[in-house]
Amino acid sequence: MKKGSNRMIRINDEIQKEISAIIRGDLKDPRVGVITSVLKVDTTADLKYCKVYISVLGDDNKKEEVMGVLKNAAGYIRSLIAQRINLRVTPELKFILDDSLEYSFRIDSIIKSVVKDDEEEKADDNDGLQQ
Numbered sequence: 001m002k003k004g005s006n007r008m009i010r011i012n013d014e015i016q017k018e019i020s021a022i023i024r025g026d027l028k029d030p031r032v033g034v035i036t037s038v039l040k041v042d043t044t045a046d047l048k049y050c051k052v053y054i055s056v057l058g059d060d061n062k063k064e065e066v067m068g069v070l071k072n073a074a075g076y077i078r079s080l081i082a083q084r085i086n087l088r089v090t091p092e093l094k095f096i097l098d099d100s101l102e103y104s105f106r107i108d109s110i111i112k113s114v115v116k117d118d119e120e121e122k123a124d125d126n127d128g129l130q131q
Helices: 003-026 060-072 074-084 100-130
Strands: 036-043 049-056 092-097
Touching: 003 036, 003 049, 003 074, 036 100, 049 060, 049 100, 060 074, 060 092, 074 092
Parallel strands: 049 092
Antiparallel strands: 036 049
């Protein structure tokens, strides 16, 4: 492993933790909050840019609304990170909508539905054999 990789992991974790705290507490916009999660943070090695992967539970309009609020508040969030984390350079934040969490919920419900149907089918087959 490269020497800087552990450092980048720690920086990414710290930025992710702070952005989550900022979204929950410091961002006073009621449109953002409980339904918004920071899934992952990916900072470039030179610390100039940071991709922040966000999950928003809700319909497409809600997602667009929350992402718009976050993009507008990026400068404010960046300034709070600069105060809280001691870095030479505070990265420019780019918020990216990540639907992987919602996708996994959908796949999980499909699997549960298939298993339930399969169990009901086996139960019906067993009832037919007993008669």
